Amino acid sequence: MFYCRKPDLDVLAPVRQSLGGDISGSLFGSTKNVLVEGFTDKLYLKTFSEYFRRQGEDTTVGYQTSLVDVDGSKTEYMVRFLNAEGYDYAVLLDDDDAEDAKSHKETLVEKGVDEDSIVLVSDVLDGVDEETPVEIEDLLPAEIFCEVVAEKYPDDVDPDDLVQATGDEYRTIPEAVKAKLQEIEQGELQEGGFDKGDIAETICGRVASGEYDEEKIGEESLEAFGVLIEELSDVLPESE
Structure with missing residues (x-):
């Protein structure tokens, strides 16, 4: 006996529900997508992609491409959704916990995510071993x-003291700065004193306005963002 599937049955309904309507619905604007684990990753990628585009460089992502914040835990569901819809994708993973990032990548591959579509932030930095944690802020x-952290912190903080604390190779820049602030405060930070999203918005706003220009950002950082964006772009097919 043959059974016909009901025409109104949505076989992706469980996936859509896991993703949330806002995420799944936002994809229909593009068939190319870069999945990121958080708001700040998305913001930095968009800002520096636009920076390179203004410079007339090809190292861009975002044009005809959706940058989708999947909050890390939803990556698997999003990839299932994209595969079912026939959309192309790249996945960007932070290495804020190096072992966790490696495990996350292996888990995604085991669950059917194409390994070639996964890019680690640490891939673009020279001399970084597997034990070194890396976030996009690095x-x-x-x-x-x-500089921005010191400006936003409620109490007076010397940015040079914060910079000196970032030399620990086993802490990301945000982790090292937060630990230094906790040391200064001798305990808990003041409420709202360290907000990575707020910091990212300020930095990206200054990059977009030109206040942070090529000299301020520096050749090394521009090259790192350029390589990261290029690697993500290489995963996706060229626009016809």
């Missing part, structure tokens, strides 16, 4: 990140 000059 592509920035520590001076820029610490």
